[in-house]
Amino acid sequence: MAIFTTISMYIIPLLLFVILVSAIIKQVPAYETFVEGAKDGFQMAISIIPYLVAMLVAISVFRASGALDFLLEGIRPVLALIGVPTEIVPLAVMRPLSGTGALGVMSDLLAVHGPDSFIGRLASTMQGSTDTTFYVLTVYFGAVGIKKIGDSLKVGLLADICGLAAAIFFVTLVFGSM
C-alpha cells in the first residue's frame, strides 16, 4: 500500500517538471503563458461563490435543525453492516446531482470530521473520482439540442454507483477501516 502514498507524493512535482521541459523544447514563453492561463483560475474561483453559499447555507440549516441526524439515524444500521459511515450518504446522493453542491457537502465533511479522518479521506476520494452526471447531461446535450437522451441517464447513474462503491473499497483498503 506504500506504493499509493509514494505515487501520490511524486506525481505532482513530476508533472510540473514534464510541463516545464515541454515548454523549453517547444520554446514556449512559459511565464507569459502561465499568467494568461492563471487569470482563468481566478475567474473560476470567484464564479463558484454563489453556488457554494447557496449549498452550504442549506446544508448548515438542515444539519443544525436536527433533520439530518433524524434521517441518518434511520439508515445507520443498514450501512453499518457493510462498514460504511452514515455521514457519507449526503455526499453520495449529491455527487451525481450537482458538482458545486457536492463540493459544498465535501468541504462540510472535511470541516466537521477533519481531512485526515476516514470520513475525510473517503469524501475526498468520492468527490475526485466521479463527475456530475446531471450537469454533463444538461450542459452537453442542452448545448447541441439533443432531446431524446436514450439510455444516457441510466448508463451515467449506474457508472456513478460503481465509482462510489469503488471509492469505499479502495479507501478502506489503503487507509484501513473507520
Next chain:
Amino acid sequence: MINWIWMTMLVTGLVFAMFTGNMEEVNEAIFEGAEEAVVLCFGLISILVFWLGMMRIAQEGGLLTLLSKVMSPLVRRLFPEVPKDHPAMGYILSNMTANMFGLGNAATPMGIKAMEQLKELNGGKDEASRSMITFLAINTASLTLIPTTVIAIRMTYDSENPGEIIGTTIAATAVAVISAIAIDRFFHWRRVQRARAK
C-alpha cells in the same frame, strides 16, 4: 432537480427547527454556512490560479496534443462509428485529457464541441447516438489523475498530507470508467437485440 433538493433541505430544516426548538442553532447556521463558503472560495483561488497557469503551458507546449496521440488507438476502439480523422475525435480526446487533470470547467467547452460534431455525424437528429451515449458515460465517470480542487480544499482544512488521496482516487475512477464502458456496451447490445426483435 437541484432546485428541488435545495428547497427541500431548507424548508425541511426550518420546519424541523420549529418542532425541535433548534431555532437558535439554525440562526447561527445561516451565517456560518455563508461565511464558510466564501472563505473556502478564497482558499481555492491560489491552487486554481496556479494549475490553470501550468495547464496553459502544457497546452502551448504540445503536451496535451501528445497525450491525445498516445490515447488515440484506445479511443478509436471506444467510438467505432467515428471516422479516424474526424474532428470529433480531436475534441473527444482533448476533453478527456482535460478531465484527467481535474480541469472540470475547462473541459466543458471541448465536450460541447465534441457533441456538436457527433450530432453532425448522426445526421443532425435530436436523438442521442451510440457514440454520444458512450462519450457521456465516460465523461461522467471522468478518469482523474490529479483531483486538483479536492487537494486544494484539503489544504485549506490543514490536512497533514493533502495529496494522499491521489492514489485511491485514480484507482476508484479507473473502476468507474471501466464500469461505465461495460454498462454502455451492455445497453448498446440490448438496443441491438430489441431492434432485431422488431
